[in-house]
Amino acid sequence: MKVYADNAATTKLSKTALDAMMPYLTDTFGNASSLYDIGQQAHRGVKAARETVAEVINARADEVYFTSGGSEADNWAIKGVAEMMAKKGKKHIITSAFEHHAVLHTVKRLEELFGCEITYLPVYENGIVRPDDVKNAIRDDTALVTIMYANNEIGTIQPISEIGAICREKGVIFHTDAVQAVGHLPIDVKAQNIDMLSMSSHKFHGPKGIGALYIRKGIRIPNLIEGGAQESGRRAGTEAVYAMAGMAAALKEANENLESSMKKMTALRNRLIDGLLKIESSRLNGDRENRLPGNVNISFEGVEGESLLLYLDMKGVSASSGSACTSGSLDPSHVLLAIGLKHEVAHGSLRLTLCEDNTQEEIDYIIDCVPEIIERLRSMSPLWERIQKERGNV
């Protein structure tokens, strides 16, 4: 059986999205800036896509700017606000310890280049930022608060509305990296007092290479990509109309099915969590309730995550891990360390992220596969042997 359970990494392009893209990849190839008919057809495609994306998050169409993806949106938002606010002498940025690297590396760069001061809020054992911490961290020179909507590794959902209200009251710009949330959770930028929001199409069954940044009307950050007058002169580059159309179609579809897919995925997720936690010396990472409907992240003591996921791959299951060996660095995932896991427990993490296409049969297959792999890895693990000895089990 083949089970794709790495939907937080990327998702399969939906048929609806592909169908929406095809005209712009074939006959309607015109440049959206051209005045003749085929260009205007493309222009209408861009306009319709923008309107759809805006509607889903309750923004105005002229508040949505297409980007190459979530990373560009994060870079633009953070660098833009930093540059704008530095002129007013505000160089303090508040973020959390477990943001995506598109945020963390960007604020680090601003620290090095412009002497910005960064406050990294703790995320505690449950993986959730406390609104009071945000309130207490805001200073007179705070330029920006950037807190992710939902964490990409452990799926924990942040108190965005509360943080939004605090920032609005204090007059500080609030950006949220909502790459894992858009298309998966209901979002209302107006009601939630969100000033800027990043999203990425391929996380909700749209194509890769396209995303968007919502910028609340009235916030005028400088450009990241300079050039032509596309995107109201704020983000240059010939419009990838096919990608915008695909993104909009996928988002519309995801939003229409939001309630039912959340319900279905939550049930599958809980079944998977319960099934895997039956394995000895395992733990769920991140809050059990406040987590994305499709996110499961479990650590197994005494095993290393890369081996685990490669043996799973041999069984046809695609998953991911926060071990050092999969992060390509020497340390395990910064997210798992931020919630207080010891290195060796973080190395043994397994992330399974579901989508609405996953079935109960697939979940049960995963629940069947994992224990024998854990057993196999533990049987040859000197670390497990040591743990057993320490516990007096040998």
Next chain:
Amino acid sequence: MEYSEKVMEHFATPHNVGKIDDADGVGEVGNAKCGDIMKMYIKVENDIITDVKFNTYGCASAIATSSMATDMIKGKPISEALKLTNKAVVEALDGLPAVKIHCSVLAEEAIKAAIKDYYEKHGIEYDKSLFVEDCCNYEHHHAE
């Protein structure tokens, strides 16, 4: 990052997995914090490594190098086993991704640690200059 077929073969069905209860030498290197520990067991008769087994906690390349390295020293004189380099193990595996090279160092060190343990347990005089490196100083290799 991509593993060679050889690496995946040795990872999928590693050779020489297990322990030797009456081992003549046991060597353990690596640490849990870094995500890999290798434990090597050897049996020695007339200076020949007659049997070798390993237990490894670690990624696919750690398991594959353990498997390959134990294959390469089994039945060999100790003097030859001591000459086994991580480079030779990596070559035998048709290469490792650059970020994984440090895993192959562990295999070489685990073998040396097991041989050293054998010498010490059996009161055999040995050339200490062969073991100058602190085998358990794993951070050192990470820093390379």
